[in-house]
Amino acid sequence: MKKFSVKLIYTSIRKTIGKGSHYLHEPSFSSNEIQNIKDTLKTKFVSSAGIYGEKFEQKIQKYTKSKHAIAVINGTQGLYISMKALGVKKNQEVLVPALTFVGSVNAITYTGAEPHFVDSNIKDLGIDCNKLEKYLKKISKIKNNKCINKKTKRIISCIMPVHIFGHSCDIKNIAKIAKKFRLKVIEDTAEALGSFYKNKHLGTFGDVGCISFNGNKIITTGGGGVVLTNNSKLAKKIKHLSNTAKLKHKWEYIHDDVGFNFRMPSLNAALGLAQLTKIKIFLNAKRKLFHKYSNNFNSIPGVQIFKEGKNLRSNYWLQTLILEKKYKNVKDSLINYCYNRKIFVRPAWKLISSLRPYRQKQKMNLSGAKDIADRVINLPSSQSLLIKK
């Protein structure tokens, strides 16, 4: 058996991805994208009035088998407008894992509601269901069909499970707990286009699901997102609100609410349409990359490459290395060693509950999330690493 060392881990990463500089995730483009963008420019309808927005929505809807898909300017605003449409407001609380990207939590804050942090587990990197259920039993009561935080007296109206790095959290169980405690479910699916739980696309289990098409995601629209929902009334509301709440009329400007300019521009949707035609190729490349990393790390002690769970199909958006607990102190020196050799690996996020704007918010014991953050390093994961040129 080989002996654990930073150099050995670095060498195994190098062996997997080859020479040169490597970033965490780079997009892959070809002539399709250029053609679609040229076509949009020719139409002159580059903003939300163009034809590509709706086309893109239809394709996403078909791919995810969601009843509705509403394309928006980014994942964060998708989450925000979804909560707005669900009626989330000031003096409510929304449960969210402390281990997530800050955008999930900011979106809650924009509504005026308070984020309330819950713990995660290393098994699937998502919300720890056992801990969650016990915690809710202890801290809340149901009154008038609403979940009330006994300490703050606020309504806990929603839960926002997050599918971390493209891997499904225990969404079925979370949905069950949500039902029991009268919580709406906003699935943060930002990282999980192409990921499934028992053949059902992630983002279609909750009241809404939001996908991101930021430049670092599996497909990109430059910046953008899409809201998925099977609730027709909600879909109509989200579309209306994201389009300045404008009523249909040939020339009059009539707005019946304080709406938002959140529609995805046609130029971005055109890029997304071209990207979407290659989703299978991208997913295959990512799966191959996962196997390559796994093989190269097989004989290295003290580390493991994160693997999708049973009945789940991950998009393997990011490849994740997990250090054994006894090696967690090596994390920063390993990152530094790789950075100095132009491999730009990254840790998981800092727990959002530890960031200045969120330190005073409600939270449960977050030992699971802390343990993950202490031991996770994400490795270069671009699909282009394994797509034959």
Ligand SMILES: Cc1ncc(COP(=O)(O)O)c(C=O)c1O
């Ligand atoms: C987990 C998570 N939630 C929300 C977002 C926000 O998406 P966007 O960057 O499109 O606003 C991202 C990604 O960037 C994310 O990774």
